[in-house]
Amino acid sequence: MWTSSTDTVDSQRPKILRIYNIYRVVLGLFLTLLTSSALRDGLIDLQNPDLYESASWIYLIINVLIALLLHQGKRDLHLFVLAFIDIFLLAVLFYAAGGASSGLGNLLIIPVATGNILLHGRIGLLLAALASLALIYLTFFLSLAHPSISQSYLQVGVLGCIYFAVALFVQRLSRRLRLSENLAQQQAASLASLEKLNQLIIQRMRTGIMVIDESLQVLLANEAAAQMLGKPIIRGMALDSLAPELGQRQRQWQVNPSIRALPFRNHPGGAELMANFKRLPADERESILVFLDDNALMAQQVQQLKLASLGRLTASIAHEIRNPLGALSHAAQLLIESEHIHDQDRRLTEIIQQHSKRMNKVIETVLELSRRRQSEPQLVDLTLWVAQFIRDYKQTSPATDTIECELEKEGILTRMDPNQLRQVLSNLCQNAFRYSGEPGSERTIWLKLYEDAGTGLPTLEIIDHGPGIDDRHLSQVFEPFYTTESAGTGLGLYISRELCESNQATLEYERLEPRGSCMRIVFAHPRRLV
Known part of the structure; x- marks a missing residue:
């Protein structure tokens, strides 16, 4: 005023x-x-x-x-x-x-x-x-x-x-x-207002910002830095007690500023962080400006650019393959309808049609992947959303398939695109039922929703008691076009993981003992910066 x-x-x-x-x-x-x-x-x-x-x-x-x-x-x-x-x-x-x-x-x-x-x-x-x-x-x-x-x-x-x-x-x-x-x-009032505005902008930035003095004590820090490091930041706190890995990288930077610091995690399950340092103009005491970026977000952006280029390439290839594939499938259909075809030849035409349908399914999946829209995260109450998903899924699934749900508490929130979450969970539930038994038999899977005690992040587990994935194939589970089924495309888990990462969530697999599989989705914090 x-x-x-x-x-x-x-x-x-x-x-x-x-x-x-x-x-x-x-x-x-x-x-x-x-x-x-x-x-x-x-x-x-x-x-x-x-x-x-x-x-x-x-x-x-x-x-x-x-x-x-x-x-x-x-x-x-x-x-x-x-x-x-x-x-x-x-x-x-x-x-x-x-x-x-x-x-x-x-x-x-x-x-x-x-x-x-x-x-x-x-x-x-x-x-x-x-x-x-x-x-x-x-x-x-x-x-x-x-x-x-x-x-x-x-x-x-x-x-x-x-x-x-x-x-x-x-x-x-x-x-x-x-x-x-x-x-x-x-x-003075204008400067004070401008200072408050600058502080608000810095506090709302997605990049973590810290200022440390020559004795490696924290002078300033924004909210994003505290969230990334997973600890409250107090003025005067020693950098080594706040983030030992960050203190180590700061000393390495002082020795040789041209070497890029390696990413680090400040606590188990925390985000992988990349630190950059900038020396501030010296007045009475020398200060260093520290920038903290989520390495997963940076890698995700790079990966999205690569996938966008790959998607355009595969989409053009898929269009070119689809026309001759349709001609082959149509020719095989005409051969089957012929009265003079032998039984042995009829079996060969059925094989042609079967594999044509499989190739067509792969092409449709690739085209869907290339046309995938950007995620639009929203604040979602997972407790209510999962309950509604189970009701909707039962209406379209066989009566022999059962989903059991275990909820730790009500009001578990996250930020995610609801449509993409439905696509991921539908895919994971279909895979869980597929490995739980033959179609038509009594099959049961379990959904478990809770907040992780260590990180406080919402977590959803999809559990089945099937044979599980062999240890030899664990490293390839989420690779595109990898499948153990003759009729599978190998893109389901890959797409599910990509959709999770685009919403800052993670999808991971855990083998259960003595048998069974667990697909675990660790969601982003509901107060994450978007």
């Missing part, structure tokens, strides 16, 4: 008044001391000592009381009355001291100047007018009361002009000071 000129003056009034009160008390003490004839010899020749003594003591007492009781005068009326009393009493002392020759007329410059600092416009000029009129009137009255004493009207007139000059000068100067102060406050 910007501060107005009135607010600026109000904020400075207590300080100015304190200084002015101290000045008046000191001046009152000095003027009171002059009541002693021994002290004023050679300084001033009083024309009315009794009036001077009474006025000086009244001036001192009033100023002491004002200094003790009125610390903060905020209203213009109070300030005007205060300045008026000051001018009036000093004018009385001016008269008692003998007029312009005493030099006390110069003392009225201070209340006029102070009044014009605190009061503006015509009311400030009114104080200068009152002081000028008081001196002119008292000088004229002295000339009548004491004709033998010559009075300098020219000196009094010059003092009056000085009062007005001081009033105008002080008003102009204070106006400029107020404008300068307002501009400074506006700029």
